[in-house]
Amino acid sequence: MPENTLRAHDETFWETFVGRYDVDADGPLNLENGYFGRMSRTVVEEYQRNIELVNRGNSFYVRQQFDQEHGEAIRREVAQLIHAPASTVTLANNAVDALQTLIRNYNKLKPGDQVLISDVEYESVKSAMRWLARQRGAEVVELVHPHPASFDALVGTYREAFIRYPRLKLMALTYVNHLTGLVMPVQAIAETAREFGVDIILDGAHALGQIDFNLKKLGIEFAGFNLQKWLGGPLALGFLYIAPHRLADIDPDMDESHYPPTDIRSRTPHSTPNIPALLTLPLVFEEHRALGGASAKGARLCHLRDLWVSAVRDVPGIEVMTPDDRRLYCGITSMRFAHQPDQQAMADRLLEEHGIFTVVRKTSVGLCIRITPGLITLGRDIERLTRALTDLSRI
CATH class of the missing domain: 3.90.1150.10 (Aspartate Aminotransferase, domain 1)
Structure with missing residues (x-):
């Protein structure tokens, strides 16, 4: 065993x-x-220490140490969770923020194209896809998966949709359905989507920390994740991933200019994050690895x-x-x-x-x-x- x-x-x-x-x-x-x-108790204690650290050091610490060194070290550790280079991830408040950022800045749609959502997507993701379609003059296609679900039926439903709706260009896909816990066959769906030239934005909120996966093997190029569910990190922490060769297909967020367009960090709003929570992540990751x-x-x-x-x-x-x-x-x-x-x-x-x-x-x-x-x-x-x-x- x-x-x-x-x-x-x-x-x-x-x-x-x-x-x-x-x-x-x-x-x-x-x-x-x-x-x-x-x-865990040790993470709570570390979080409290970091609140006190940032409160004492204030802007001097943040500008001289966190912004220049500590923040980037944490981003590298976040990227290691998904076996990716740091240059492919940028931090967000949570998975919804990450996914909405990817959706609203996806620039490959044109009038007459179609986008795809299904009944298992998170409501905030579905509404963001509908918003994107309105802004770009695209049509929304909505699927309802058969119940009870089976591996072949799930993959077949998408193949049938790709055939029936040849103008599909983008779809949302939830790795782990928040309603019933259904795990979607992501790799098989992504392979099928690639045959028909359909891009996927993956909601990995419930997958990270309880499913061991490799995004490259799955065939996923855009994804958003939480650090507050199965990793056991403080609330309001997440990140998004963009495959290196697809960065140009996601615009800088509302012309974000603190970083150049070649830097993925320009794809999220520049603001003051929850620095004490971020400083706690190395211990969160250490405990995650120690458990297996x-x-x-x-x-x-x-x-x-x-x-x-x-x-x-x-x-x-x-x-x-x-x-x-x-x-x-x-x-x-x-x-x-x-x-x-x-x-x-x-x-x-x-x-x-x-x-x-x-x-x-x-x-x-x-x-x-x-x-x-x-x-x-x-x-x-x-x-x-x-x-x-x-x-x-x-x-």
Whole structure:
């Protein structure tokens, strides 16, 4: 059995690991870890030290040290997360900021072209694509993926769209669907898109930190990411990626002039960032690597997911929305009570009667309850979840 798989099943290790985090002892069991990640105690302490450092040193430190040295060292470390040169990434406030920047500055559209979005994209990404189409005189094509999903059906849906809409030039693609946790077959879709000359802007918000990937191998040239979800960094940190040979296809953001057009940093607004948070990232990355990186985190999260899904998949009255094809899921999975008209009411009962916090999401086939374990979720927590779901399924 691979080392990461062995570690993923080692409850003794994870019992000890939980001790690195501060948790509200009186709060509910949090199975809504998809919103943002929890910082370890040592990261919180480092963050506080950096707040004090920047407050003491003020503009002298920022202009003389951070701007000239420390900031660039951090950017190099960020780039290493995706196995890319520092010259291909620039920092942003979060994945949405990064993706909106890529979308609004994409300059290859002309009147009459088409852009593609689907039902699994984040709402802010869909609205940005619609805005871009209006500004460029392009048409928006919207897909609804079949449910239940399969690898071949997902890829086939895009191939059919590329054939049916020959004027397509740009599409949004979400690596990990925030609604159900469905992992899209990015490499296969990108290969198909390339056949038809369609560019992809990838939303990697939920992928970074729980899926080990290589953008070049995936065939992705534009992407946006979060550092606050599965990396466990402070809030309001993200970055965007542009392949070196595609930089000219994304305009400097609103004629941003602090950097030359040949520098990717001109593709985001120049402003004062959250410097203490950025200074905390080296420790965040150190702890991420020490645990085993995305492959180790992903193995643990998938193990926790498999525990509850295997226990309730065949329970009458419960429908698991995410397929069991290992290529198509990660730690996030959604379900619904098949005979209940109000999923929000059921999520409320999970919280009120069982002390388990989840979140309801709206999909193309109705509302569902998204269940997202975190790295401090233990096997006994999943047993508690399965008992609660089974109990509520009898109502």
